[in-house]
Amino acid sequence: DQQVKQNSPSLSVQEGRISILNCDYTNSMFDYFLWYKKYPAEGPTFLISISSIKDKNEDGRFTVFLNKSAKHLSLHIVPSQPGDSAVYFCAARGTASKLTFGTGTRLQVTL
Amino acid sequence: DTGVSQDPRHKITKRGQNVTFRCDPISEHNRLYWYRQTLGQGPEFLTYFQNEAQLEKSRLLSDRFSAERPKGSFSTLEIQRTEQGDSAMYLCASSLEASPAPYEQYFGPGTRLTVT
Numbered sequence: 001d002q003q004v005k006q007n008s009p010s011l012s013v014q015e016g017r018i019s020i021l022n023c024d025y026t027n028s029m030f031d032y033f034l035w036y037k038k039y040p041a042e043g044p045t046f047l048i049s050i051s052s053i054k055d056k057n058e059d060g061r062f063t064v065f066l067n068k069s070a071k072h073l074s075l076h077i078v079p080s081q082p083g084d085s086a087v088y089f090c091a092a093r094g095t096a097s098k099l100t101f102g103t104g105t106r107l108q109v110t111l
Numbered sequence: 112d113t114g115v116s117q118d119p120r121h122k123i124t125k126r127g128q129n130v131t132f133r134c135d136p137i138s139e140h141n142r143l144y145w146y147r148q149t150l151g152q153g154p155e156f157l158t159y160f161q162n163e164a165q166l167e168k169s170r171l172l173s174d175r176f177s178a179e180r181p182k183g184s185f186s187t188l189e190i191q192r193t194e195q196g197d198s199a200m201y202l203c204a205s206s207l208e209a210s211p212a213p214y215e216q217y218f219g220p221g222t223r224l225t226v227t
Contacts, residue, residue, distance in 0.1 A: 004153075034215070042220050042221075043115070043117075043202055043218030043219050043220045043221050044154065044202070044218045045218070046215050046218075049215065089153050091153070096159060097208075097216075098156045098159060099144075099146075099216060101153025101154050101155070103151065103153050104152075104153055
């Protein structure tokens with residue numbers, strides 16, 4: 001039973017354009033949602049998060065939107081840069097602050 | 112402080128052998144988590160500690176797995192009688208429960224285990 005889903009395994013975007021990564025969840029008890037970025041041979045790096053009581057959080061080039069009724073969140077990166085190329089994981093916080101992760105989306109930003 | 116560190120970074124072992132991994136969290140963090148990641152999947156929760164107390168274990172953590180966090184500092188994860196299905200990246204994360212953002216977990220680089 002996959003409670004957090006990232007249905008797009010990969011995404012390719014041109015430098016300077018917007019990258020939109022999507023995530024769906026099923027458990028309405030999750031209270032925070034987070035995005036992590038992962039480079040090969042490294043651990044995930046925290047990017048941005050959003051509380052379940054908010055619908056938007058912005059930090060520089062990164063904005064996360066939450067649609068609670070649809071149980072959907074998205075990460076927008078504007079403008080996309082080549083250094084953004086990585087695997088992005090959506091995660092949701094449940095009981096005891098343990099995180100449930102999606103399967104990841106590989107973002108490739110091309111020149 | 113340089114963040115969460117894990118040792119070793121890579122471990123190759125033969126089936127049936129025991130292995131132990133170490134995690135050093137960010138020094139003031141009181142929570143420590145272990146996750147496992149296999150190819151094509153996101154990290155999956157294994158267990159977590161609040162200070163030295165192990166508060167929750169996933170059903171993924173069979174009785175061949177044991178984790179400790181003596182004195183609430185570093186943690187070790189031991190796998191006994193390894194099986195090929197144990198091959199994965201083992202990730203450690205830490206967080207500070209009392210911080211304004213207690214949900215932010217900081218991950219180490221992971222230990223990649225290969226069981227041959």
